[in-house]
Amino acid sequence: MIEQEEYKLANKTFLITGAHGCIGAWTVKRLLEADASVVRFDRSPDARRLRLIMNEEEIARAELVTGDITEAEALPPVIEKFAVTHIIHLAGLQVPSCRADPRAGAMVNVIGTINVFEAVRQAEGRINNVVYASSAAVYGLIEEERPVTEIEAARPATHYGAFKQCNEDNARVYYLDHGLSSVGLRPLTVYGVGRDFGLTSDPTKAMKAAVVGRPFHIRFGGRTDFNYVADTADAFIRAAMSDLTGAHVFNLHGETVHIADVVAEIERNRPSARGNITHEDAPLPIPSEMDGQAVRAALGELPRTPFAQGVRATIDKFAELLSAGRLDTGDLDD
Ligand SMILES: NC(=O)c1ccc[n+]([C@@H]2O[C@H](COP(=O)([O-])OP(=O)(O)OC[C@H]3O[C@@H](n4cnc5c(N)ncnc54)[C@H](O)[C@@H]3O)[C@@H](O)[C@H]2O)c1
Numbered sequence: 299m300i301e302q303e304e305y306k307l308a309n310k311t312f313l314i315t316g317a318h319g320c321i322g323a324w325t326v327k328r329l330l331e332a333d334a335s336v337v338r339f340d341r342s343p344d345a346r347r348l349r350l351i352m353n354e355e356e357i358a359r360a361e362l363v364t365g366d367i368t369e370a371e372a373l374p375p376v377i378e379k380f381a382v383t384h385i386i387h388l389a390g391l392q393v394p395s396c397r398a399d400p401r402a403g404a405m406v407n408v409i410g411t412i413n414v415f416e417a418v419r420q421a422e423g424r425i426n427n428v429v430y431a432s433s434a435a436v437y438g439l440i441e442e443e444r445p446v447t448e449i450e451a452a453r454p455a456t457h458y459g460a461f462k463q464c465n466e467d468n469a470r471v472y473y474l475d476h477g478l479s480s481v482g483l484r485p486l487t488v489y490g491v492g493r494d495f496g497l498t499s500d501p502t503k504a505m506k507a508a509v510v511g512r513p514f515h516i517r518f519g520g521r522t523d524f525n526y527v528a529d530t531a532d533a534f535i536r537a538a539m540s541d542l543t544g545a546h547v548f549n550l551h552g553e554t555v556h557i558a559d560v561v562a563e564i565e566r567n568r569p570s571a572r573g574n575i576t577h578e579d580a581p582l583p584i585p586s587e588m589d590g591q592a593v594r595a596a597l598g599e600l601p602r603t604p605f606a607q608g609v610r611a612t613i614d615k616f617a618e619l620l621s622a623g624r625l626d627t628g629d630l631d632d
Contacts, residue, residue: 490527520581551590
């Protein structure tokens with residue numbers, strides 16, 4: 299059982315963009331547990347990731363608005379109708395989608411984020427800040443094995459990273475021009491139930507493959523910084539609750555683990571998977587470890603689930619879903 303912080307958020311209304319994504323689903327869950335009112339905004343009406351971690355009754359407590367973040371008029375009426383007080387912007391396209399279609403990537407990741415800032419600006423002070431997902435992909439490859447601090451971000455190696463960097467720059471300009479405060483958080487490899495798309499979803503897929511007894515090849519190696527998905531959701535919630543002024547950007551640091559040790563951890567939980575989970579040697583083209591001191595100085599200690607515990611919770615949940623006949627393995631074939 300993983301201990302998470304308890305919040306009391308009654309009388310607050312959170313709008314979550316990208317609520318049907320992996321981090322979005324866990325953010326909705328954590329907010330509902332804290333009695334917040336929640337509005338889910340997503341292009342996709344498919345709540346399958348929420349169903350992995352919540353029952354239908356719980357999900358129905360969060361209003362659903364399907365809409366496209368690239369449309370300038372999509373958010374203001376939602377903010378008005380539900381009297382939204384807080385916003386966490388998670389809608390986005392990941393690295394492979396931005397690589398395949400940079401134009402669509404820029405529309406969703408850059409224009410979509412501009413639309414969030416504009417909608418909050420129109421809300422005229424009723425929403426204190428914009429909290430949005432940036433990414434460790436704003437860094438390019440740094441050869442040395444050491445934790446990187448916020449100010450070192452530069453030269454992203456993907457369109458996705460360049461778009462996230464652009465969002466951080468635009469957030470700063472919104473503060474300079476309009477006094478609109480924001481917090482951008484940069485996770486690296488988020489893992490846990492619901493993580494099923496993008497290169498860094500491979501460790502989670504390997505956990506699922508071990509549960510169903512299938513071989514799996516993780517397409518990268520080396521060390522990477524793992525953020526347990528529930529902790530990541532909590533960091534976004536804490537940022538939305540903060541009264542920081544200015545345009546802030548923070549790294550998220552979980553636990554940096556070598557992919558060979560990830561495989562060993564999976565095998566420890568599922569000895570039958572021994573030899574079935576393999577990995578590439580080449581590391582990701584981003585730093586392997588984030589320095590997480592700045593976010594803790596600004597927001598206080600954040601939940602940091604030990605990696606071994608997060609792996610166990612994820613594998614146990616996959617096994618429970620398998621026994622209930624509810625484990626979708628479609629992502630293992632991607
Ligand atoms: N997962 C990670 O390891 C990781 C790491 C760093 C940053 N991030 C960022 O965190 C955010 C959430 O990540 P995730 O893993 O939950 O992503 P995800 O791909 O699981 O979910 C993204 C959600 O955004 C929605 N979306 C896409 N285009 C949209 C549009 N035009 N309008 C409305 N909704 C749209 C999708 O339907 C999906 O539900 C993203 O911005 C991502 O770039 C994720």
